[in-house]
Amino acid sequence: MRREIPLIITGVVGFTYIIQFFIPHWPFNIMEHMLTDWMLIIFAFAIWLGVLNLMKVSLDRISKRTKDWPYALVTILGFLFIVIAGFFFSGGRRFLDPGTPFDYIYQFIYTPLSATMFAMLAFYVASASYRAFRARTKEATLLLLAAFFVMLGRVPVGDAMTSFLPESVRLSKFADWIMNYPQTAGQRAIMIGIALGIVSTSLRLILGIERSHLGSD
Amino acid sequence: MNVSAFCAVPEDPSYGAPAPPTDLVVRDVPNDAGGAIILHWDPSVDDVEGNDKFIGYEILRSTSPDSGFKVIGTATAGSTELTDNQTVDGKKYYYIVRSLMGSSIAEAWPVGPVSSSQQWFNLGRINSFIALLILSTAILWYIHRARRGDTLFIRKIAGLEAVDEAVGRATEMGKAIYYIPGTQDMDNVQTIAGVTILGRVAKLTAQYETPLDVPVSRSLVMITAREIVKEAYLNAGRPDAYNDSMVHYLTDDQFGYAAAIDGMVVREKPATIFYMGAFYAESLILAETGNSVGAIQIAGTAMPAQLPFFIAACDYTLIGEELFAASAYLSKEPKLLGSLKGQDFGKLCILGIIIIGSIIQTFGIFDFTSIFTVQ
Structure with a gap:
């Protein structure tokens, strides 16, 4: 039964979602919202499972003094710091108001740390591009040339270098052509494949053909 | 239901009476769940660009053609359509649309009756x-054909052929394998596809006694992944080698998750990293860090914007549909x-x-x- 019940629920919910897309009549018209609400409630409760697991794993590491256990200590202290500040020193339900300790932590610790991680992407893009654009094969050479023309076409110097040509064949137009035609065609081909893959996987899940995600009996 | 006449009511002589809108058509909104009627009219001849005196239109509704009309909405100058979303299905309504110019109004004759209804098919x-x-x-x-025993040709997928090699490499090096199932929850089909591949990887790590670490960013993914890994270890005859801490939660936060995994990768230097599921901007942060420690990396996602990053930074990438094909490809199940x-x-x-x-x-x-x- 441990497999059958989730399979039945998956089938019923899956078919309900499909039916409500095509039938606007009551009761199908309210089902999407209802199921989405249920899902959000489940997600909200499930957060506690994650938090408790994080605490348990971190405490285990500290108590067993495993390798790099101080990081686990930082995790627990950070968690307690924001939870205590939010629950007890930020005005109860008004904890999101500007000026509360919780808001201060969010604005001046959490947001800059997130922004720092995101900003690091710029350096990673540079290093990944360097490797990807090495002209070792025919395909990599094509990629390198396409990237070279697109990047040059996106800056004023690209047009300046080709200013002697008619406007319709200048570098910026060529870059636009690469982006609008070969790039879009490739992207769409991938997206068609993805869409078909999603339909096929969904059908396998709804019909109970795909069961490996349900774990043990 | 077209307008056949109109009456103008000039109230402000300095502006004069505007012309009313014409050809008012009212009908039930098609292919909907009921409770709505759409009105369409041709604009008043005074509703022209540059005529600043023309304000717009007022829409009135009544259940009787002769009396009881109340304003239910307004439309700005230039508008030709309005949907009344406050109707009761089956009830008959009459509508009037009137032009406003200064304080003068002009309204067309009532149009109707019309009623809204729910449709059984869009x-x-x-x-x-x-x-x-x-x-x-x-x-x-x-x-059905596959069940009947017909042979179906499936082309080789390099990224999936490399799974055994990647696990073997980690075993030889005596290092851990990291499996990252993306940053989305179990309602995302990519996450489901990602965790199904985890079963195959976990079976191999159980057979080879290779350490497996699955840090996740969603609680429900943690529970599902645990069940899958537990079953894989059981099927491999190594339930003793399984423990719950193999699959552990980090954080729901996108960049917090990326930072935590980066830290683990830099400190532990795993031999192999799998990225299977839905990824956003963290894809390259994770893959480049994995690349910097020399890990063999296999990625799979259906996020078109992240595919170039994985292709650039990983050894093998399952492109879009290949991620969804992985479960079938690895299991070789005919169905x-x-x-x-x-x-x-x-x-x-x-x-x-x-x-x-x-x-x-x-x-x-x-x-x-x-x-x-x-x-």
Whole structure:
């Protein structure tokens, strides 16, 4: 039964979602919202499972003094710091108001740390591009040339270098052509494949053909 | 239900009376869940650009053609349509639309009766319905053929062929394998596809006694992944080697999750890292860090914007549909392989439609793209 019940629920919910897309009549018209609400409630409760697991794993590491256990200590202290500040020193339900300790932590610790991680992407893009654009094969050479023309076409110097040509064949137009035609065609081909893959996987899940995600009996 | 006459009520002589809107048509909103009537009219002749005195239109509604009209909405100058979303299905309504110019008004005769109703089928989505039917039938047909024992050819997928090699490498080096199932929850089909591959990887790590670490960013993914890993270890005859801390939660936060994994990768230097599921901007942060420690990396995602990053930073990448094919490919189960052939049939149909559509559009025979409009 441990497999059958989730399979039945998956089938019923899956078919309900499909039916409500095509039938606007009551009761199908309210089902999407209802199921989405249920899902959000489940997600909200499930957060506690994650938090408790994080605490348990971190405490285990500290108590067993495993390798790099101080990081686990930082995790627990950070968690307690924001939870205590939010629950007890930020005005109860008004904890999101500007000026509360919780808001201060969010604005001046959490947001800059997130922004720092995101900003690091710029350096990673540079290093990944360097490797990807090495002209070792025919395909990599094509990629390198396409990237070279697109990047040059996106800056004023690209047009300046080709200013002697008619406007319709200048570098910026060529870059636009690469982006609008070969790039879009490739992207769409991938997206068609993805869409078909999603339909096929969904059908396998709804019909109970795909069961490996349900774990043990 | 067209307007046949109008009456003008000049109240401000300095402006004069505006002309009313004409050809008012009222009808039930098609393909909806009821409770709505749409009104369409041709603009007043005074509703022209540059006429600043013309304010707009007022819409009045009543259940009787002779009396009881109340304003239910307004429309700005230039508008020709308004939807009344406050109707009771089955009840008959009459509408008046009137022009406003200064404090002068002019209204057309009432139009009606009209009532709203719920529809049993959204005809605006009939094209999607037909496509779904064709694709589902093809998938089910090929599943049936596979069950019957027909041999189905499936091309080699390099990224999936490399799974054994990647696990073997980690075993030889005596280092851990990291499995990252993306940053989305179990309601995302990519996450489901990602965790199904985890079962295969976990079975190999159980056989080879290779350490496996699955840090996740969603609680429900943690529970599902634990069940899958536990079953894999059980099937491999090594339930003793399994423990719950193999699959552990980090954080729901996108960059917090990326930072935590980066830290673990830099400190532990795993031999192999799998990225299977839905990823956003963290994809390159994770993959480049893995690359910097020399890990063999296999990625799979259906996020088109992240694919170039994975291709650049990883050794193997499952591109879009290959991620969804992985479960069938690895298990070799006929039922699952049959569904892949059904997908291929879908691709063949789309290819045919693209060729036919290109010809029809190029020669201007008719607007072929309008067939694919979904309401």
